[in-house]
Amino acid sequence: MSTDIARIRGEVCDLHAELVRYNLVVWTAGNVSARVPGENLLVIKPSGVGYDELTPENMIVCDLDGNVVEGDLSPSSDTAAHAYVYRHMPEVGGVVHTHSTYASAWAARGEPVPCVLTAMADEFGGEIPVGPFALIGDDSIGRGIVETLAGSNSPAVLMRNHGVFTIGKDAKAAVKAAVMAEDVARTVHLAREHGRPLPIEERDIASLYDRYQNVYGQSAKGETTA
Numbered sequence: 538m539s540t541d542i543a544r545i546r547g548e549v550c551d552l553h554a555e556l557v558r559y560n561l562v563v564w565t566a567g568n569v570s571a572r573v574p575g576e577n578l579l580v581i582k583p584s585g586v587g588y589d590e591l592t593p594e595n596m597i598v599c600d601l602d603g604n605v606v607e608g609d610l611s612p613s614s615d616t617a618a619h620a621y622v623y624r625h626m627p628e629v630g631g632v633v634h635t636h637s638t639y640a641s642a643w644a645a646r647g648e649p650v651p652c653v654l655t656a657m658a659d660e661f662g663g664e665i666p667v668g669p670f671a672l673i674g675d676d677s678i679g680r681g682i683v684e685t686l687a688g689s690n691s692p693a694v695l696m697r698n699h700g701v702f703t704i705g706k707d708a709k710a711a712v713k714a715a716v717m718a719e720d721v722a723r724t725v726h727l728a729r730e731h732g733r734p735l736p737i738e739e740r741d742i743a744s745l746y747d748r749y750q751n752v753y754g755q756s757a758k759g760e761t762t763a
Contacts, residue, residue: 542607545571545580546593552712557588559716561635568613571708572623572630577601579623583610603676614673621679622704626686631708636700637719639726640665644695650722653734657725658742659749660717662690670697678702690746693718 552569556562565588570581580596597608603620605612613619619632635641643650643665650665652658657665668685671677682702685694692714693703701718705711728734737745 541573541575542578542580542598543593545573546596546598549580549582549596549708550591550593552708553582553588553591555712556633556635556715559719561637561715561719562588563636567635568615568619568633569708569712570613570616570619570632573598574630578606579616579619581616581619582613583608584613586610615678617674617676618678618682618702621676622682622702625679625683626704628706629704631705631711633703633705633708633711633715634700635715635719637715637722640693640695640701640719640722641699642726643667643722644697644700647697649695650718650725651734652737652742653725653728654721655737655745656717657721658737658745659753660714660721661693662746662750663742665691665693665695665718665722668694668696668702670699673699 549569549571556567565585568582570579572579577600579599583595583597595610597610597612598606599612599616600606601620601624603616615634622629622632647667649667652664666685666689668681671681678696681696682694692705693701695701701715703711703714703718705714725734
């Protein structure tokens with residue numbers, strides 16, 4: 538096993554604990570995967586294994602067609618979807634899938650989460666879009682993810698009648714997007730229960746997104762920029 542694969546196995550295993558920590562998954566549902574840098578490989582959770590049983594050693598290494606390369610267990614049933622995303626979005630280094638409650642409720646209605654919060658403008662650059670209904674097991678979900686996110690700033694998509702898929706430059710960024718997607722889905726749901734959420738102007742969304750993506754956080758000199 539290469540050093541990179543061993544490292545990615547450890548990272549992917551650890552990040553699954555974040556899904557539990559933020560209440561994004563129940564039982565064995567959901568998964569995190571990561572691309573292995575410089576290789577046509579991904580690392581993903583084994584299918585049907587409880588979160589408290591996950592170890593770096595039982596993470597599954599697959600090629601970008603979803604075939605198992607290393608591992609004694611069957612990979613996640615969503616492996617074909619993840620693999621399709623990696624094949625068609627070379628900038629993506631991590632993919633996450635959850636059935637988090639509020640975001641999945643929007644998916645069940647086939648309704649995008651409208652951009653009515655500055656936090657949404659920051660993270661998603663607009664609404665969280667809805668992808669098509671697709672059956673699990675082949676790359677149909679992956680096709681829907683790629684087609685829906687093409688040309689979108691959003692790192693999250695609500696697959697209709699299913700749940701949430703998020704992407705990122707690495708697996709940690711994809712997990713963050715999944716956490717944020719559930720947070721804003723909940724807040725906008727509550728806002729609609731009590732009134733009509735107010736939309737944000739497109740020019741303001743663009744300004745907020747640019748600042749958050751390019752200015753917010755620590756500068757190259759280590760100075761706080763927010």
